[in-house]
Amino acid sequence: MTRSETQDPDIAGQLEAAATAQERFQIMYTVLRDRISMLDYPPGTQLSEEVLAGEFGISRSPLRKALQILEADGLVLSQQGVGTLVTDVDLDELAQVYQLRMELNELTGSLSPTLADDSLKTLFASMRLRAERLRATPDRQAFARLNIDFFHAFQLLTENQPLRDVSEKLFYRTCRIWLTLIPDRDLAAEVAIFSDEILAIADAVTVGDVGAAAHIRRAHLSMGFKRLTEMQQAEGAQAG
Amino acid sequence: MTRSETQDPDIAGQLEAAATAQERFQIMYTVLRDRISMLDYPPGTQLSEEVLAGEFGISRSPLRKALQILEADGLVLSQQGVGTLVTDVDLDELAQVYQLRMELNELTGSLSPTLADDSLKTLFASMRLRAERLRATPDRQAFARLNIDFFHAFQLLTENQPLRDVSEKLFYRTCRIWLTLIPDRDLAAEVAIFSDEILAIADAVTVGDVGAAAHIRRAHLSMGFKRLTEMQQAEGAQAG
DNA sequence: GAAAAGATATTTGTATACAAATAATCACAA
DNA sequence: TTGTGATTATTTGTATACAAATATCTTTTC
Secondary structure (H helix, E strand, C coil): CHHHHCCCCCHHHHHHCCHHHHHHHHHHHHHHHHHHHCCCCCCCCECCCCCCHHHHHHHHHHHHHHHHHHHHHHEEEECCCEEECCCCEEEEHHHHHHHHHHHHHHHHHCCCCCCCCCCHHHHHHHHHHHHHHHHCCCCCHHHHHHHHHHHHHHHCCCCHHHHHHHHHHHHHHCCCCHHHHHHHHHHHHHHHHHHHHHHHHHHHHHHHCCHHHHHHHHHHHHHHHHHHHHHHHHHHHCCC | HHHHHHHHCCCHHHHHHHCCCHHHHHHHHHHHHHHHHHCCCCCCCCCCHHHHHHCCCCCCCHHHHHHHHHHCCCCCEEECEEEECCCCCCCHHHHHHHHHHHHHHHHHHHHHHCCCCCHHHHHHHHHHHHHHHHHCCCCHHHHHHHHHHHHHHHHHCCCCCCHHHHHHHHHHCCCCCHHHHCCHHHHHHHHHHHHHHHHHHEEEEEEEECHHHHHHHHHHHHHCCCCCCCCHHHHHHHHH
């Protein structure tokens, strides 16, 4: 049994239960994007259409749609005769995406900010809890998972749907860089920093200050990018 | 011979000449997006896969990829048993997209602004010329075409590729609203306003002030949205 | 005449066979 | 041994037949 199968039991069953083609597409797209983001499929991995279709219990045709959208997202690259390969995140792309994401996060606080209601506060309270648990026992997978889940929680702070869509595409375009770059010895430190960010933002949401939450997030994005570039240089120095 | 064929002569020939599948996709995607944006395919139009495949001289398979990306862009909606229909732009969507676009245009001037070199100045000079000609003899199609072309010229003012990509998707999501809402009696007035915008921005680019160009653009986006909502209300009042 | 039920037609979704492109392998010669 | 050419294998791209879903038309019944 492969790792991904332990994560996503019986995708074939879910697909069979889905009523419409759109639902089936959504399942396949989400599963594949998640596997790429969680490094179940590290950069360079070949995603064979035939193998995936077999696992999902369908033919290549509907699967190809999911792969084509992922290609438009920049997560994979398909070439005839070569294969469909998970893309790598290069530093230039990372810098540009982070530059833009910082500004967009600012907009999350100012453009149609959500009214912080009880359900939202409950959600961020659960994020706070997960952050504290993760800090107690750092773990790469759990870190990546919380990073993704917290992003989606943060998305709820704006009502502007296009802004949400755009932010999501940008997030998934580079989020796996953390798992690829953080060395084991720095994991606890990174987890602690991330945990602090979540706690601070959760506090801001609890008191209903969405704008403050956005500013904190922006600051952490900026510092996070700086640390990522340092990790990248350290890795390059080690290799060279 | 249909109208679109007079616009895009011999797509089938272009597709046959293309070397790779990616090029063929790019041709089909661009042609279809352009036809939707220019209202060759007004909202509600059914885009039959079989008919389009026939026109392009290919089978449904490669065509479907283009339609699927257009669906992800929000320009068409495919439903089994119904068809692939060009979407309509509703006012809520328009408002959210314009809100975001205004902020993004601000970023065009501040985030990695391009150095205004000679080729860029030449491009904006040609835009100025087209604007003046359009003002002399207002025309719906020419107005829409210049709107699209000027957008692409403006895109060159930032080096940030993700920002370009995002801005482009947002632009095409709503740009046909102008052709659908402007009444014939207001065409000359709208052309004059748009022409003024181009002249002002071209001036800013000519003196090398990209930031100023962005601010002008933002102001016109804001006023443009206001006029669009007024047109929409006027149309609604006429219908009701 | 109207409404409902069924049959028919139309359209996208899916499966599959084959084509095209690339990569890998192997044979062979220098 | 190494390089080169041809051959084979692998993979995505394309064409096509069929399935599934929806809409439309027809018929029937009240």
